[in-house]
Amino acid sequence: MGFQGGGKYNSGPREMHKATCGDCGKECEVPFKPREDRPVYCKECFSKHKPSR
Numbered sequence: 649m650g651f652q653g654g655g656k657y658n659s660g661p662r663e664m665h666k667a668t669c670g671d672c673g674k675e676c677e678v679p680f681k682p683r684e685d686r687p688v689y690c691k692e693c694f695s696k697h698k699p700s701r
Contacts, residue, residue: 669688669693
């Protein structure tokens with residue numbers, strides 16, 4: 649039998665990208681490539697911006 653499933657999800661650790669938080673200015677790492685037109689937040693600031701349910 650051949651390999652099944654998408655290797656995309658099983659490829660090991662995620663590639664992290666360095667970014668600067670748009671709120672506090674602290675350097676952080678995010679699992680996506682930051683875009684120029686959208687702010688990136690560190691874990692603490694992101695939880696403040698996340699809409700409460």
